[in-house]
Amino acid sequence: MKKLIVIALLIPLALMLVNCGGGKPKAKMVDIPEWYLNPPMAEDAIYEAGDAAKQSMGLAKEAADARARDAVARTIEVKVSNMLKNFMQESGIGEDAEALEFTSSVSKQVANTVLRGCRITKREMKTEGATYHAYSLAEYNLNSLIQETLNEAKKQKALYNEAKANLSFEDLEKEIEKLEAVGQ
Amino acid sequence: MKTRFFVIVLVSLFICGANSQTFIPEWFEELPDSPAGVFYSVGYSGKYQNQCLAREVAISRALSNMAKQHQVRLIFEIEEYADGRFRLLNPSFDLSYDESVLLNVAANYTPIDSSITNEGYYILIACPSIERRPHIPSNNKTWGEQPKWTKILPNSRRYSYGVGITSNYSFWVRAWKDTDEYARFDLGKNIEIEAESIHAVKRENKFITESKIIRQSYDLTLKQTLIVSRWYDRENDMYYSLCRQARNPAPH
Numbered sequence: 001m002k003k004l005i006v007i008a009l010l011i012p013l014a015l016m017l018v019n020c021g022g023g024k025p026k027a028k029m030v031d032i033p034e035w036y037l038n039p040p041m042a043e044d045a046i047y048e049a050g051d052a053a054k055q056s057m058g059l060a061k062e063a064a065d066a067r068a069r070d071a072v073a074r075t076i077e078v079k080v081s082n083m084l085k086n087f088m089q090e091s092g093i094g095e096d097a098e099a100l101e102f103t104s105s106v107s108k109q110v111a112n113t114v115l116r117g118c119r120i121t122k123r124e125m126k127t128e129g130a131t132y133h134a135y136s137l138a139e140y141n142l143n144s145l146i147q148e149t150l151n152e153a154k155k156q157k158a159l160y161n162e163a164k165a166n167l168s169f170e171d172l173e174k175e176i177e178k179l180e181a182v183g184q
Numbered sequence: 185m186k187t188r189f190f191v192i193v194l195v196s197l198f199i200c201g202a203n204s205q206t207f208i209p210e211w212f213e214e215l216p217d218s219p220a221g222v223f224y225s226v227g228y229s230g231k232y233q234n235q236c237l238a239r240e241v242a243i244s245r246a247l248s249n250m251a252k253q254h255q256v257r258l259i260f261e262i263e264e265y266a267d268g269r270f271r272l273l274n275p276s277f278d279l280s281y282d283e284s285v286l287l288n289v290a291a292n293y294t295p296i297d298s299s300i301t302n303e304g305y306y307i308l309i310a311c312p313s314i315e316r317r318p319h320i321p322s323n324n325k326t327w328g329e330q331p332k333w334t335k336i337l338p339n340s341r342r343y344s345y346g347v348g349i350t351s352n353y354s355f356w357v358r359a360w361k362d363t364d365e366y367a368r369f370d371l372g373k374n375i376e377i378e379a380e381s382i383h384a385v386k387r388e389n390k391f392i393t394e395s396k397i398i399r400q401s402y403d404l405t406l407k408q409t410l411i412v413s414r415w416y417d418r419e420n421d422m423y424y425s426l427c428r429q430a431r432n433p434a435p436h
Contacts, residue, residue: 054273057349057350057351057352057422058349058350058351058366059273059275061349062262062273062275063262063264063273065370065373066262066264066398066400067264067398069373069377069379069400070379070381070398070400072379073379073380073381074381074383114376114377114378114379114402115376115377115378115379116375116376117374117375117376118373118374118377118379119337119374120337120347120370120373120374121336121337121339122335122336122337123335123337123347123349124335125349125422127420132351
């Protein structure tokens with residue numbers, strides 16, 4: 001009798017333990033998303049994929065998202081640099097040292113600051129045994145990138161002009177001081 | 185004796201299964217559209233012996249959900265370090281809302297509909313309070329097919345979206361609370377995030393060591409973020425929430 005009661009209590013306990021221990025049948029990962037292997041290409045957007053395999057589903061998702069966004073951020077620096085070089089060539093400034101310095105400064109500012117509107121547009125979660133494998137696809141609209149670049153270029157140009165104006169004013173003051181010294 | 189054995193097994197199995205969520209009101213799965221200037225929010229609680237207490241807990245959750253909906257400050261940071269030998273991932277989430285917003289909501293709301301299922305108590309509230317309650321039937325149902333938004337983020341000119349996903353929770357109430365919050369954090373990341381990283385590759389003889397540091401963060405105050413859809417994947421025990429914010433939130 002006692003044995004039966006003990007067994008009766010042990011059966012649900014065992015079921016609970018199996019449930020908590022992740023012993024549920026996990027679906028085998030048979031296919032990697034097509035968009036992960038071949039991210040979409042578009043003229044007006046950057047697409048980058050990221051993935052992560054973790055024991056915790058939440059961590060897998062966060063890591064996959066972060067890696068996809070990081071790939072976007074790294075692509076942006078090259079894009080912005082090329083975009084500015086083209087712009088300078090078109091406006092006839094050429095690739096002199098000053099222009100190159102300006103390009104590099106703007107591209108670094110844009111790439112190291114904020115990603116506005118960088119969305120995870122596709123996401124898939126696969127299970128591999130007790131591990132979760134998350135795949136994320138990040139999309140960044142180039143219109144926001146162009147706007148961001150223009151804003152930064154304007155800001156840099158204003159700083160450059162201000163520095164140049166200050167320099168001329170200082171030179172002028174020096175010349176006046178020299179004249180005053182001669183007069184005395 | 186056999187009867188006693190089966191009764192014990194059945195009672196124990198019932199206790200095990202009571203923590204899962206089978207039936208839900210329609211408006212828990214899809215938040216209905218509200219009249220202009222009015223916002224809806226959902227509250228829920230688990231199974232209580234005392235229905236009044238269950239209702240109280242559900243209302244309290246609906247009010248805090250409404251306060252988060254109105255205005256919430258989210259601070260998110262994720263760092264990943266990897267140097268070829270070890271990998272460290274450290275995300276942090278900080279969500280807060282103003283107490284005065286909660287007090288305003290608590291003083292100015294109307295319960296629209298409520299529902300009791302085997303698993304819990306649900307309530308739908310409107311804020312600011314309205315004189316004429318719209319007819320929104322509970323229509324308890326089971327979870328439907330997997331919605332498209334769980335895999336592909338909706339694309340809209342009017343709204344920004346974020347998706348929250350969680351799994352392996354022993355109690356559905358806690359699971360939905362966290363899933364809703366993660367959906368808000370995901371929305372924040374889609375709106376604006378600061379991204380920095382350093383990648384280095386070192387070659388020594390035949391070995392290549394790749395090191396990287398990724399750091400992404402934001403500190404945003406979001407207004408009018410609504411949890412508009414939920415879905416529970418029974419097969420894989422995963423919870424999904426969809427959060428939506430109008431691109432130009434209307435003044436409240």
